[in-house]
Amino acid sequence: MDKIRAILDQFGKLKVPASSLAPDADLYDAGLTSFASVQLMLGLEEAFDVEFPESMLNRKTFSSIAAINRAIGEITRAAA
Amino acid sequence: MANAPARVAHLQTPRQRLESVIQIARAHASEVDCENRFPAETFEALKRARLLGVMIPAQYGGDSLSLADIVDMCGALGQACASSAMIFAMHQIKVSSLVTHGTESAWHIDFMKRVAAEQLLLGSATTEGGIGGDLRSSICAIERDGAIFRLVKEANVISYGRQSDAILITARSHSGAASSDQVMAVVLRDQYALEKTIDWDTLGMRGTCSEGFRFTCEAPAEQIFPHPFAEIAAQSMLAMAHLMWGGVWFGIAADAVARAQAYLRAEARKRPGEKPPGAIRLAETVGVLQEMKSVIVSGISAYERAKLRDEELSSVGFSVAMNNVKVTTSQAAADIVRDVLLINGIYGYRNDSPYSVARHMRDALSAAIMINNDRILGNTSNLLLVSKFDTSLVA
């Protein structure tokens, strides 16, 4: 989750530091735009060496730190 | 006898009721354009035919019409008067926000009933000075004071602002909120003041009277939609807007093509046995019109499918598809009218000929800048960094 927070700070363009956000805090309320969510996704793909499948490319997947963590978990499990 | 017209109105389908409105819109289209004025006759007729609440569920007094039915009406009206059709479309887009996101709040349900019963006309104030066409970002913020809220917005473009009975307006949810943390509120005519800041003297779509205003209001907080505007935009507004606008632009293009056909037929009659030189170009243009129709019709079914699943509606792939509907139909409309201009020649170029497409050309050129295509392509190109095109050919 700390790794996700670091990438959020880099690409999410949030109005607060990611460390101040609870795992289930709404990232869109924190200022995540659809443009930034794509940049965030690319940052996550690079850092975790994963590729988000089309079925995960929706608002819900990137709605909170916990949701992102779940999604990455799912992708890595599916790949294993 | 006194209630005969009402009974007739009841027996006919909304699309049948639209026919008489179309005649009225056509009769006044040129005057509306020349005089830069609101198409009042069309809207009196729409209200008389009870067509402003058609999208509202029957249980609240409307006709429960589907998106496909509404888009078809936009296209039919667009063939007669593009400004009338665009106002009709913008109003229905606002109604669609109520229908999709207003059913969990007593105030919004009540308001929907009023729209149907009193045939209220709804305007939209998303565009803001300093932000432009970026719907998903606001500078102005809601200021809450107990059970009421206040808002001041530099609303640079509010179509038919002075004729609206209520305006749906976006703003940041509170003074400390991020620019994308927005809400939308319904504000009634007697709750806001409009101070005109910008005139509407434009190339086309002159009848929309899309003047700029400083919008100031005070209203009960319950008039703010309970869901964030992000959801309203993603789940209904963007798709509805692009498809209904596409319907209007299709109407402009279709009427231009009809004028080319009429012109060529008259030419062919004058010289029997000879094919007029523009005939080949018409064949090509009709192909583009058919493409445009397919994009709209398949866009509507994509929306109907996506509607069944929230995740699909807010997916990147669906956004890309709807953005493409907007960009391709707006380009096609202008391309088609320009081709008709070549076919009809000087008769198309004149303002006063029955084969004129001068107004069509001016109206169609608004499509590419109504949320600038470059802005939309910029967004789409970002989404395409991660999203793959759906290559399935099954509808």
Ligand SMILES: Cc1cc2nc3c(=O)[nH]c(=O)nc-3n(C[C@H](O)[C@H](O)[C@H](O)COP(=O)(O)OP(=O)(O)OC[C@H]3O[C@@H](n4cnc5c(N)ncnc54)[C@H](O)[C@@H]3O)c2cc1C
């Ligand atoms: C007929 C008509 C009726 C309208 N009615 C209403 C209404 O009722 N209510 C309302 O709120 N609004 C209304 N609008 C305004 C509309 O919603 C847009 O705000 C308006 O068209 C300006 O948006 P824009 O993105 O083109 O322009 P701007 O945001 O002003 O952009 C200007 C320029 O910057 C460029 N640009 C800006 N941002 C980007 C980007 N991210 N990527 C690429 N290029 C960019 C564009 O190329 C464009 O040339 C209406 C517009 C029209 C034409």
